[in-house]
Amino acid sequence: MRAKKLSLTIAHRLAILAYIVFALFPLFWLLKVAVTPNDLLYSEGVRMWPSRATLEHFEFVIAHSAFPTFFRNSVIVSGSTAIAVTIIASLAGYALSRFSFRAKYWLIALMLITQMFPLVMLVAPIFKMLTPLGLTNSLAGLVIVYTAFNAPFATFLMQSFFDGIPKDLEEAAMIDGATQFKAFRQIILPLTLPGIAATLGFVFTAAWSELLFALMLISGNDAATFPVGLLSFVSKFSVDFGQMMAAGVLALIPACLFFLLIQRYLVQGLTAGAVKG
Amino acid sequence: MASIDVQGVRKNYGDVEVLHGVDLTIRDGEFIVLVGPSGCGKSTLLRMIAGLEEVTGGDIHIAGKHVNHLAPKDRDIAMVFQSYALYPHMSVADNMSYSLRLRKTPKEKIASAVGAAAAKLGLDPLLERRPKALSGGQRQRVAMGRAIVRQPKAFLFDEPLSNLDARLREQMRAEIKKMHGDLGATSIYVTHDQIEAMTLADRIVAMHAGVVQQIGSPLDLYDRPANLFVAGFIGSPGMNFLEGTYHSGDGKADIRLSDGTAIPIRPREGLRDGYAATLGIRPEHVELKEDGSWQADVELVEPTGLGIILHLSIHGQSFKIFTADRAVLSPPPSLQVNFPEEHLHVFDEDGNRAD
Amino acid sequence: MTPDVTSRSRAPLMRRLAIASEPYLYSAPAFFLIVAVMLVPLVLGISYAFRDVQLLNPFSGGFIGLDHFRTLSEDQAFLRALKNTLWWTGASVFFQFVFGLILALLLDKPFAGRGLVQALVFLPWAVPTFLAGLNWAWLFNPVIGPIPHWLYALGIFSEPNNILSDPHMAMWGPIIANVWWGIPFFAITMLAALQSIPRDLYEAAAIDGASGLQRFMSITLPFLAPTIAITVLLRTVWIANFADLIVVMTNGGPADRTQIVASYIFTQAFKRLDFGYASAIALVLLGLLLIYSMLIVLLRQTLLNKD
Numbered sequence: 001m002r003a004k005k006l007s008l009t010i011a012h013r014l015a016i017l018a019y020i021v022f023a024l025f026p027l028f029w030l031l032k033v034a035v036t037p038n039d040l041l042y043s044e045g046v047r048m049w050p051s052r053a054t055l056e057h058f059e060f061v062i063a064h065s066a067f068p069t070f071f072r073n074s075v076i077v078s079g080s081t082a083i084a085v086t087i088i089a090s091l092a093g094y095a096l097s098r099f100s101f102r103a104k105y106w107l108i109a110l111m112l113i114t115q116m117f118p119l120v121m122l123v124a125p126i127f128k129m130l131t132p133l134g135l136t137n138s139l140a141g142l143v144i145v146y147t148a149f150n151a152p153f154a155t156f157l158m159q160s161f162f163d164g165i166p167k168d169l170e171e172a173a174m175i176d177g178a179t180q181f182k183a184f185r186q187i188i189l190p191l192t193l194p195g196i197a198a199t200l201g202f203v204f205t206a207a208w209s210e211l212l213f214a215l216m217l218i219s220g221n222d223a224a225t226f227p228v229g230l231l232s233f234v235s236k237f238s239v240d241f242g243q244m245m246a247a248g249v250l251a252l253i254p255a256c257l258f259f260l261l262i263q264r265y266l267v268q269g270l271t272a273g274a275v276k277g
Numbered sequence: 278m279a280s281i282d283v284q285g286v287r288k289n290y291g292d293v294e295v296l297h298g299v300d301l302t303i304r305d306g307e308f309i310v311l312v313g314p315s316g317c318g319k320s321t322l323l324r325m326i327a328g329l330e331e332v333t334g335g336d337i338h339i340a341g342k343h344v345n346h347l348a349p350k351d352r353d354i355a356m357v358f359q360s361y362a363l364y365p366h367m368s369v370a371d372n373m374s375y376s377l378r379l380r381k382t383p384k385e386k387i388a389s390a391v392g393a394a395a396a397k398l399g400l401d402p403l404l405e406r407r408p409k410a411l412s413g414g415q416r417q418r419v420a421m422g423r424a425i426v427r428q429p430k431a432f433l434f435d436e437p438l439s440n441l442d443a444r445l446r447e448q449m450r451a452e453i454k455k456m457h458g459d460l461g462a463t464s465i466y467v468t469h470d471q472i473e474a475m476t477l478a479d480r481i482v483a484m485h486a487g488v489v490q491q492i493g494s495p496l497d498l499y500d501r502p503a504n505l506f507v508a509g510f511i512g513s514p515g516m517n518f519l520e521g522t523y524h525s526g527d528g529k530a531d532i533r534l535s536d537g538t539a540i541p542i543r544p545r546e547g548l549r550d551g552y553a554a555t556l557g558i559r560p561e562h563v564e565l566k567e568d569g570s571w572q573a574d575v576e577l578v579e580p581t582g583l584g585i586i587l588h589l590s591i592h593g594q595s596f597k598i599f600t601a602d603r604a605v606l607s608p609p610p611s612l613q614v615n616f617p618e619e620h621l622h623v624f625d626e627d628g629n630r631a632d
Numbered sequence: 633m634t635p636d637v638t639s640r641s642r643a644p645l646m647r648r649l650a651i652a653s654e655p656y657l658y659s660a661p662a663f664f665l666i667v668a669v670m671l672v673p674l675v676l677g678i679s680y681a682f683r684d685v686q687l688l689n690p691f692s693g694g695f696i697g698l699d700h701f702r703t704l705s706e707d708q709a710f711l712r713a714l715k716n717t718l719w720w721t722g723a724s725v726f727f728q729f730v731f732g733l734i735l736a737l738l739l740d741k742p743f744a745g746r747g748l749v750q751a752l753v754f755l756p757w758a759v760p761t762f763l764a765g766l767n768w769a770w771l772f773n774p775v776i777g778p779i780p781h782w783l784y785a786l787g788i789f790s791e792p793n794n795i796l797s798d799p800h801m802a803m804w805g806p807i808i809a810n811v812w813w814g815i816p817f818f819a820i821t822m823l824a825a826l827q828s829i830p831r832d833l834y835e836a837a838a839i840d841g842a843s844g845l846q847r848f849m850s851i852t853l854p855f856l857a858p859t860i861a862i863t864v865l866l867r868t869v870w871i872a873n874f875a876d877l878i879v880v881m882t883n884g885g886p887a888d889r890t891q892i893v894a895s896y897i898f899t900q901a902f903k904r905l906d907f908g909y910a911s912a913i914a915l916v917l918l919g920l921l922l923i924y925s926m927l928i929v930l931l932r933q934t935l936l937n938k939d
Contacts, residue, residue, distance in 0.1 A: 016738050016749055023753045026767045026812065033776055046778045092662035099655035107659055114670045116925065118873035120894045121914035124680060124907035125673035127687075148669030151662050168362035171329050174349040175356045176376035176423070180654060190366045209760035211876050216902055227762040231880065234766065241776045248763055259758030263751060266820050346647055 034245040057246035070229030078207040081146040085154045085203045093158030111152035146207045161195030201262035279340030279430035280305045286335035296487045306461045312474040313484035319467045355424035356433040361416045363408035370404040373422045394422045414445045434466040483507045505628035516557045523554035545631040553626040560599035562620035569613030680911035687905035700912035717892040721872045727811040732818025740826045757816035765880030768809035799889045806877045825859035
């Protein structure tokens with residue numbers, strides 16, 4: 001009995017170890033190649049760690065390439081998108097959580113539909129629509145598009161956070177002398193701060209990762225976001241692996257930071273946007 | 278302080294009417310308790326007075342002012358919620374002063390109002406704490422403090438004690454009564470607990486299924502319940518009912534149970550010969566007598582400390598007696614009981630009281 | 633009672649308007665943005681499917697009826713993309729689900745360091761998809777990646793080749809990357825469902841004498857079933873539309889062997905700039921997804937009626 005239990009425990013730990021290795025190995029390899037000096041890259045191809053590590057690729061990428069621009073563009077786009085979506089989704093999520101109104105079910109249906117159809121369908125029409133407005137090849141255009149794409153999911157997410165706050169609180173505030181909007185701002189929003197942080201994190205991560213629309217809407221280097229920059233770099237200079245992977249590691253940093261921020265809310269986020277990645 | 282006038286107030290949710298025309302006039306300074314089982318519409322009525330629910334029909338006046346369409350913030354009333362609804366991100370002092378800050382009251386005035394309320398409720402040492410760090414009873418006090426700092430026209434209480442344990446509930450009940458004595462504020466208090474209703478109210482409004490059943494002083498409701506619902510709801514253990522048919526003649530009358538047993542009563546107006554009627558008597562009013570007229574089989578003995586509840590059956594109908602006589606702790610299998618005429622309640626076939 | 637009863641029972645117009653409009657004001661920004669940036673382009677895109685819209689041809693734009701669909705029915709690349717989509721979606725969802733469920737079951741047991749383990753195994757989900765794609769493309773690359781060499785050492789390959797350039801194996805590249813990236817999603821959802829199962833059920837079953845396997849079959853699976861169903865069904869749609877990894881890793885190649893419908897649409901719009909044809913393909917995809925959703929709804933109805 002005891003031996004059986006012990007072997008079960010060992011099997012359990014081994015299985016978990018296997019998952020950890022599988023999850024982390026690609027990221028580890030990214031880091032490994034990024035710190036491998038060029039002269040060792042091919043001679044020590046499958047070694048787990050190079051005999052000599054270097055930060056020269058990072059230095060080069062930061063000092064002599066367009067990646068800092070890409071990075072800055074991505075931060076601007078993702079940050080603005082995250083803020084805009086969170087504001088819009090807070091308002092709409094609050095309406096869904098607290099009011100019953102005639103158009104409510106139409107609004108929910110609209111947002112569900114947007115979660116079901118392939119966004120790639122919109123690549124061509126959005127390009128056609130944004131061109132005359134001068135919003136192609138511009139960060140503002142990307143922010144508008146990303147904000148709309150993320151608004152439905154974030155609205156459901158914010159709604160779930162508002163649903164968790166008792167209605168009594170704003171009723172008490174309204175009896176204390178507040179309008180509903182004031183109660184929302186002074187009582188409900190401060191209590192939703194963790195939820196707001198999670199929404200910011202989810203949207204930032206989503207915007208940071210978006211590739212297809214950025215590829216379509218951005219053509220020059222000046223307005224390129226990180227994924228676009230990295231991909232054009234890959235297709236142009238597909239030899240300098242060390243630099244590309246150093247850039248990849250840099251792209252990973254904000255994503256990991258936001259992952260830590262939203263880790264507690266993963267379940268809520270994934271169930272709110274059950275169809276969203 | 279103000280009077281509150283409720284006239285023909287109705288409430289619909291879609292096609293379902295949950296309040297069927299309530300009329301109620303509350304005098305300045307009066308303590309009114311709305312009591313009834315859950316779903317009877319008492320909370321809905323309270324929330325309509327507060328402005329948290331829309332009024333489907335009828336009129337509500339506070340201090341003579343028609344308020345049907347006023348937002349809650351413009352009605353100048355305070356409310357204590359069942360969940361207390363304290364703002365978790367504010368200290369006790371900020372919770373209490375929120376309404377005053379919204380009204381742009383000068384700082385010194387706020388400080389003195391909060392200080393006075395805190396002193397009255399013994400909250401002084403807690404003013405800087407967050408609600409999370411308070412016990413249930415302390416939270417309850419803060420909720421009351423938040424209500425009294427403003428000196429509103431009226432206080433509304435929505436089952437404020439039901440989240441407390443029994444001991445604390447007794448204590449807070451007494452405090453609310455004392456506070457009402459001090460402030461003399463018009464108060465409406467919703468509860469499903471008839472003891473709270475009896476102990477606190479100047480007048481009780483007993484409600485059932487969206488209809489007011491009886492309005493009166495606590496002892497009115499206890500001594501002369503208007504119908505079977507009120508008779509059964511007020512008092513614990515609940516009133517005994519014996520169902521039968523009413524028969525009268527020659528200045529005498531009786532109620533006949535289904536097995537033919539006749540229980541003599543004084544003739545009552547409003548009862549019709551041969552129609553169904555219900556006889557009611559409170560457990561504490563049944564007399565245990567060796568020469569009693571009715572034989573009862575003992576089914577169960579429940580000692581409560583204060584007294585003893587005996588579960589009996591009389592001619593097949595179950596029946597309770599409450600007595601302080603410890604001799605019945607180990608009773609014989611059957612007992613003799615009497616129903617004193619002055620404590621009998623008789624209800625007609627529709628359940629309404631007959632005198 | 634008073635003569636002005638009727639006028640009283642109606643609120644002043646301004647106040648009624650203010651009350652009625654409040655929820656609309658809250659939801660207006662989201663509503664207009666979604667309509668303008670998603671619904672309008674959707675309708676526009678549907679109209680493109682029946683028009684000749686080419687970015688580089690200024691004289692295009694005319695109505696051409698069903699021409700695109702006629703071309704489409706004979707487009708071998710499209711038919712292959714349809715087949716690939718089934719393959720891509722089926723394999724990705726199956727492996728993500730199986731490995732995700734196993735991971736969730738492993739994490740459902742309390743053990744020291746569980747919080748840290750969770751953070752580590754869920755980390756791939758936070759990796760931007762373009763980076764996940766590039767990362768795996770590099771791992772499969774014999775120049776810098778270890779995988780071809782391992783497969784060679786194991787004797788599976790006769791020489792260390794890139795599976796992404798092997799027409800018969802290429803699809804496995806994006807699928808493996810997708811499984812790696814998507815396991816956390818299933819694991820997180822399943823774990824949440826597992827942890828919502830009342831623990832006393834297991835205790836009661838253990839007291840009744842159920843073995844570990846019996847407990848899994850009679851408690852865990854029935855409780856998980858609704859979550860599994862909804863997650864798998866929705867995820868299927870999502871993955872069928874998910875073109876990022878393929879665009880990044882293979883761009884549909886070699887010889888369209890990894891092209892799925894979603895990436896084919898993107899290629900048509902992005903590379904050939906033929907918006908009309910791209911929209912026609914998108915419309916077909918939309919139709920297929922609609923049929924799929926209908927089937928799910930029907931299935932749900934029949935299952936519900938059975939109970």
